[in-house]
Amino acid sequence: MRASDRAYATLHSDIINWRLTPGTVLGEVELSERLGVSRTPIREALAKLTAEGLAEPQSGRGMVVSKISLDHLDELFELRSALECRAAELAAKRGEPEIFSALHRQLANAGELITEEDPTRADYYQLAADLDVAVDAAVANHYLAQALKNLRVHLVRVRRLGKDNPARLRDAAREHAAIALAISNGNPAVASAATTVHLDNSLRHLLSTAA
Template sequence: MRASDRAYAALRDDITEWRLLPGTVLAEVEQSARLGVSRTPLREALGRLTAEGLTTTAGGRGVVVTDVSLEDIDELFELRETLECRAAALAAERGDTAAFALLQKELLEAPGLITGNDPDRSAYYELAGRLDTAIDEAAGNTYLVQALRALRVHLVRVRRLAADDTERLAAAAAEHAAIAEAIAARDPRLAEAATTLHLHRSLTHLKNTQTRHHRENHG
């Protein structure tokens, strides 16, 4: 892996996992030393992050990690609905029904992953990620998939804002199962509707969580 790719991947993960918080200045000397790369590949990595909107150039302060506002979340979900609903419909038309039926079965059993001895819920998120990947592959549209992958960088970051609420994650697993079921049934309209419902509930939960945190932190 090239040094710039390595630096980009490390910084992207640190930002999306909230190890580098909004407003953090990414000083070249400090980050070069931390990541073990020279300043030229680091600058290339920072340029990619800025192009994606994860960082921005803030005048004399240098490159800074961007914030995520409620307005940003609304815009992300507007785009997400457009892309994911279309991808689900295409997957229903073109996908392997047996593969999605198997995913549905796994997702119906997902509450066990959420309430088990896995504080990071990594097994559940891995399963949800496999559904995303299966939909991407079944949709068979390279440009749509590229747009979704660029969007998901931001969605991973936003997901961390929602807190790992057990009840919401269990509900989300059932919603994912309904999407997989509709695709397995080769029903594009039902796949779109199931995706719309999931996104609406996810956005409502996320915004309620953010509003509650704001009140707690600002009295």
């Protein structure tokens, strides 16, 4: 594996998981010493992160971990809505009903996954990710999938802005279940509408509970 890939993967994960918080300075020398590689692969990694929107050039010199402001959360969700609603529509047209009815069943029971034992909600988020993967596969559109992938990077970061709220997560699971059901029923309009509803609820919840 290339050193630049390792550096990228490390930094990517560190930013996504808030080990590197927004605004942190990403100095090339410091990173090269910390990760044990030279500046060249570090620069390559930073270029990738910049293209992804996880790092951004500071005024004048240097790079910082990109800021996440609540001010622009509505903009992020507008793009999300455009992409996910269309994706849900296309999945409803093209997907295998069995796959999504199976996901529907799992999501309908996902409330049980949200327990005190799993404070990171890993099981729930894994199930939500499974739905995303199934939608991507059903849509079978490389360009749309790429746009969604770029978007999800930011969504994962944003998740931490909201307080953990089991009740909201159980609602979200039900909303996901509704989306999966509409797709399995081959109903594009309902799939899109259910997605719109889910995103609106998510955004409002985030904005109301964010620190």
